[in-house]
Structure formats: structure tokens, C-alpha cells
Amino acid sequence: MSWYFAPYYLILAAGVIIGAWRYKTLPNSLRFLFWTFCAATVTEYVALFQILRYQNNLLVYHLYMPVAFTLYCLTYYSEIGNRIILYSIGFFLVFYGINISLWQPFLTKFGSNSAILMLVLTTIWVLWYFRRLLANPEEKHLKNYALFPASCGLLLFNTSTLIVFSAHDILSEQEYIAAFPVFNIIRQVANDILYSTFILSFIGKKVTLRPQT
Structure with a gap:
């Protein structure tokens, strides 16, 4: 395991404990x-076991994606309230099924x-959430909103990871393998920041865009 992975697993464990406590x-x-966060934590620990035991952890990441996307949609639907998010x-899921059947x-x-x-x-969804925050007539600091720290982390993570995943499809296999160490560090730093901002949301202010229970 590379040195930059160690803090990641500690962040995941800490986030589950803090989130459960709060x-x-x-x-x-x-x-x-x-x-x-819990789904990501289970996925990463299972993926670590699989890569050490079987040298292949593709299955667990495939299974994680529909779970994570559904939960992200429910997260932002709770704040934004537009059913387009639920319809997505x-x-x-349709695209995911076609992709694993035909292409990947x-x-x-x-x-x-x-x-x-x-x-x-x-x-x-993140940009939509930010737009709604800025259009909110109530005078509250952005940092006081429950989902703001996590949304900042998610936007940074998505931007950096999109570059890496796009490179996976654009570059030849040899080029991607050559650049993989750099891409791996980018993804890992982005992961560390992402889940650290989730923890900040768990322990921070609880102001929401819509009334919630």
C-alpha cells in the first residue's frame, strides 16, 4: 500500500464514527x-481486500456506482426538491445496465x-444547489448550510476525477499505464479532501434550503 493511502482509510473510519455519533x-x-459515506467505506475496504487477495477489485466498484448515485440524488433532492433529480x-440505472452488458x-x-x-x-446537482444558495433571500453565511462543505468537496472531486476517467477512455493503454502513478495520486488526494469535507458537514451547522425532519 502506498504511503498516501494510509490517511484515506483513517478518514473513512473516522467519518463513519463521527457520522454515526451525530x-x-x-x-x-x-x-x-x-x-x-458508509457505502464508500465498505467499498474501499472490500476493494483493498480483493486487490490483495485476488488482484482484481473491479466488481466492487461496479456495484458501488448505482448505490452511490442513488444516495447522492436523494441527498440533493432533500435540499432542492426537484423531481428531475429522482428521475435521473x-x-x-438503464445506462449502467447497458454499459455492463455491452461495453464494460x-x-x-x-x-x-x-x-x-x-x-x-x-x-x-452541486451547481444547482449552489445556485439555489445564492438565490436564497435569507441572510445566512454559506458555510452555515449543512451541505455546503460537502458540496465544495464533491465539486473538486468530480472535476479532478473527470479528468482522470476521461483520460482512461482517451489515452492508449500504454499511455494510461505510464501516467497512472500521477492519476492515482490526483484521485487519492481528491478522495481525502472529499471525505474530509463530508465530515465537516456532519459536525457543522445544520441550516437547510428546505424544511427537513
């Missing part, structure tokens, strides 16, 4: 985000097509 105080949006879940099977190829679609759509 769960009863979280609005619906952050509760869905907490379950996204069905669209994504579970055990032989990474699901970069599905990953890119998930990144693009969740980026739209």
Missing part, C-alpha cells in the same frame, strides 16, 4: 450523505462510462 441531529440530506436515477463488464473492465455519467450528473 446521526440523530442530521437533516435528511446529511443522513443520505452519511449512508453514501432511473436514467442512470463487471470483471474485465473498469466502469468508466458509468463513472463519468455519475460525475457529470452529480456535478449538475
Whole structure:
């Protein structure tokens, strides 16, 4: 395991503990985000086991994507309230099924097509959320909103990861392998920042765009 992976697994473990501790105080949006965090944590630990034991962890990442996308949609639907976000879940699942059937099977190829679609759509939800924040007539500091820190982290993560996943499809296999160490560090730093901002949302202010239980 490379040195830059060690903090990542500590961040994941800490986030699950902190999120569980704060769960009863979280609005619906952050509760869905907490379950996204849990899904990511289980996925990463299982992926670590699989790569060490079987040298192949593609399956667990394929299975993670529809779960994560659904939870992200529920997170932002709780704040924005537009059903387009919910309808996109069905669209994504159809594309995901076609992708694993025709282009990127579970055990032989990474699901970069599905990953890119998930990144693009969740980026739209984040930008939509920011637009709603800026249009909100109530005078509250942005940092006081429950989902603001996590949304900043998600936007940074999506932007950097889109570059990496796009390179996976654009570059030749030899070129991608040569650049993989750099891409891997970019992804790992982005992951560290992403889940650290999730933790900030769990422990921060609980102001929401819409009334929530």
C-alpha cells in the first residue's frame, strides 16, 4: 500500500464514527450523505481486500456506482426538491445496465462510462444547489448550510476525477499505464479532501434550503 493511502482509510473510519455519533441531529440530506459515506467505506475496504487477495477489485466498484448515485440524488433532492433529480436515477440505472452488458463488464473492465455519467450528473446537482444558495433571500453565511462543505468537496472531486476517467477512455493503454502513478495520486488526494469535507458537514451547522425532519 502506498504511503498516501494510509490517511484515506483513517478518514473513512473516522467519518463513519463521527457520522454515526451525530446521526440523530442530521437533516435528511446529511443522513443520505452519511449512508453514501458508509457505502464508500465498505467499498474501499472490500476493494483493498480483493486487490490483495485476488488482484482484481473491479466488481466492487461496479456495484458501488448505482448505490452511490442513488444516495447522492436523494441527498440533493432533500435540499432542492426537484423531481428531475429522482428521475435521473432511473436514467442512470438503464445506462449502467447497458454499459455492463455491452461495453464494460463487471470483471474485465473498469466502469468508466458509468463513472463519468455519475460525475457529470452529480456535478449538475452541486451547481444547482449552489445556485439555489445564492438565490436564497435569507441572510445566512454559506458555510452555515449543512451541505455546503460537502458540496465544495464533491465539486473538486468530480472535476479532478473527470479528468482522470476521461483520460482512461482517451489515452492508449500504454499511455494510461505510464501516467497512472500521477492519476492515482490526483484521485487519492481528491478522495481525502472529499471525505474530509463530508465530515465537516456532519459536525457543522445544520441550516437547510428546505424544511427537513
